Structure formats: structure tokens, C-alpha cells
Amino acid sequence: MSRIGNNPVRIPEGVTVDIQGQEITVKGKLGELKQAFDAVEIKVEDSNVYVTRPSDSKEHKAKHGLYRSLVNNMVKGVSEGWSKELELVGVGYRASNQGQTLDLAVGFSHNIIFEIAPEVKVETVSEKGKNPIVKLTSHDRQLVGQVAAKIRAFRKPEPYKGKGIKFVGEQIRRKAGKSA
Numbered sequence: 001m002s003r004i005g006n007n008p009v010r011i012p013e014g015v016t017v018d019i020q021g022q023e024i025t026v027k028g029k030l031g032e033l034k035q036a037f038d039a040v041e042i043k044v045e046d047s048n049v050y051v052t053r054p055s056d057s058k059e060h061k062a063k064h065g066l067y068r069s070l071v072n073n074m075v076k077g078v079s080e081g082w083s084k085e086l087e088l089v090g091v092g093y094r095a096s097n098q099g100q101t102l103d104l105a106v107g108f109s110h111n112i113i114f115e116i117a118p119e120v121k122v123e124t125v126s127e128k129g130k131n132p133i134v135k136l137t138s139h140d141r142q143l144v145g146q147v148a149a150k151i152r153a154f155r156k157p158e159p160y161k162g163k164g165i166k167f168v169g170e171q172i173r174r175k176a177g178k179s180a
Contacts, residue, residue: 005064008048009072012079017044017071024071028078031119031139035070039063042071049075073141083137084148085168089157095124095132102134106155106165114154120147133168 015028051068053060094105104112157164
């Protein structure tokens with residue numbers, strides 16, 4: 001029994017949900033998202049989206065909660081949007097952007113220049129005495145997470161000093177250095 005899959009997804013004002021065969025389309029003020037689905041039934045009834053499964057087989061149970069979560073993320077994305085913040089921890093670590101191009105100085109002999117997808121808006125914040133922050137926002141949750149993971153992979157936080165690119169609020173497990 002999927003407790004997540006049984007919950008209906010509420011559709012806020014200004015969001016339209018359209019189902020064509022095995023594809024669901026969600027449109028809102030921030031954009032439009034499409035998702036193909038199988039092994040479940042999706043119905044729209046009086047400003048709610050219901051996801052039901054035809055049987056209790058293992059595949060149907062697994063996809064029941066999955067597609068409900070995906071539809072919920074799509075509805076929230078086109079109405080409110082998703083955002084991730086990355087913090088650059090380290091002496092001399094800097095971030096700047098010109099349009100969709102992110103320029104990172106994270107301790108290598110050269111700067112990393114990263115081209116970001118046009119659906120994701122990037123913003124860099126650099127204040128004196130604080131670590132630089134890269135803010136990513138979009139209507140597509142998957143895309144924001146993927147871009148953030150790629151940026152973080154350039155210099156993952158290390159466990160001894162905590163230097164690297166980390167998510168804001170992420171706790172890094174610290175290790176003790178070698179004892180003399």
C-alpha cells in the first residue's frame with residue numbers, strides 16, 4: 001500500500017493539467033512540463049490529480065508513488081518553482097556569472113567555465129567576509145538538482161578542512177587529522 005500514491009495532488013490557481021494518452025502536461029505561470037507514464041492511471045477531478053494503480057503487483061506498487069511524486073513536483077514547479085543554493089568554502093574560492101555562463105575559481109590552476117541550461121536561472125552572491133553562494137532556480141526540479149550536482153562534482157567537500165562546493169545547510173562529516 002503506497003501512502004504517498006494514495007494522496008491526491010492539489011492543483012493551485014493558474015495551473016492546468018492535461019492528459020493525452022500516456023503523457024501528462026502541466027502548464028503554469030513559470031513554464032510547461034511534460035512527463036510520460038505507464039503502469040498507472042492518472043485522472044483529473046475537481047482541481048485534484050489522482051494516481052491509481054490497476055493491481056497490487058510489485059511494479060504497479062513501485063510506480064504508484066513514483067508518478068504521484070513526479071506529478072506533485074511538476075505542479076509545484078510550474079506554480080512556485082524550485083531552487084538550490086551552493087556554497088563555495090575555501091580560501092580564494094570565487095564564483096561569477098555572465099548570463100548562463102558560470103565562472104568558478106576553486107583552487108585549480110585554471111578557472112572552470114560551466115555553461116548552464118537555459119531553463120535554469122543562475123545567480124551568484126559574493127559578500128565580503130562570507131563564502132560565495134551560487135543560486136540556481138527553475139520550474140524543473142530534476143534539472144535544478146542535476147545542474148547543482150554537476151557543479152558540486154567539480155570540487156566535492158573534503159572531510160578534513162571542509163573545503164569544496166557544498167549545498168547550503170549540508171553537514172559535512174569531519175575527520176580528525178593524524179595525531180602526532
